[in-house]
Amino acid sequence: MRILRHMRELQDALEDWGRYQRIPRERFFSDRDTRNMVFHAMMVGIQSAIDISTDLIAEEHLRRPASYRETFEILGENGILPEPLTRDLSALAGFRNVLVHIYWDLDLEQVYAILQQDLAVLTAFLDAIQVHLRERDAADP
Secondary structure, three states: OHHHHHHHHHHHHHHHHHHHOOOOHHHHHHOHHHHHHHHHHHHHHHHHHHHHHHHHHHHOOOOOOOOHHHHHHHHHHOOOOOHHHHHHHHHHHHHHHHHHHOHHHOOHHHHHHHHHHOHHHHHHHHHHHHHHHHHHHHHOO
8 A cells, every 4th residue: 555655754754854853953054964854854754745645535536636735635625634734734735846846045944944843734644644544444344
C-alpha cells in the first residue's frame, strides 16, 4: 500500500523537522548547509502529505484535484480532515511550491517561522489519516 510508504516517509520527515526546530536562529540564518537541510526536511514532509492525500483520493474515487492545495480541500470536503487543518495544509502546499520553485528568493524569516510553528499541522494530518484508515478498514471487513 503506497499510502503506508508515504506515511513512513512523513514520520521520518517529522522527526527531522522536530530536531531542526532546536537549531538556533543565528545558525539557521548564517549557515547555508543548515538551511538546505531544513528546506529538504520541510519539502519532504509537505510532499509526503500531498502524496498521501492524492493516493487516498484515488483509492476512494474522490474528485481529481487541480492543484496540490486542492488535495487537502477535497479531503476536507469528504470529512477526512477538519476544516481548520485543511486550511493550514493548503497554506503549507503553497509554501512547498515557493520552496521548490522560488528557492532563490525565500523569505528566511518566514521559513524559520514555519519551521517553528507548523510541525503540529503535519502531525495532526498524520493523526487524522491514521484515524481515517482505521475507521475505513473497520467498516470494510
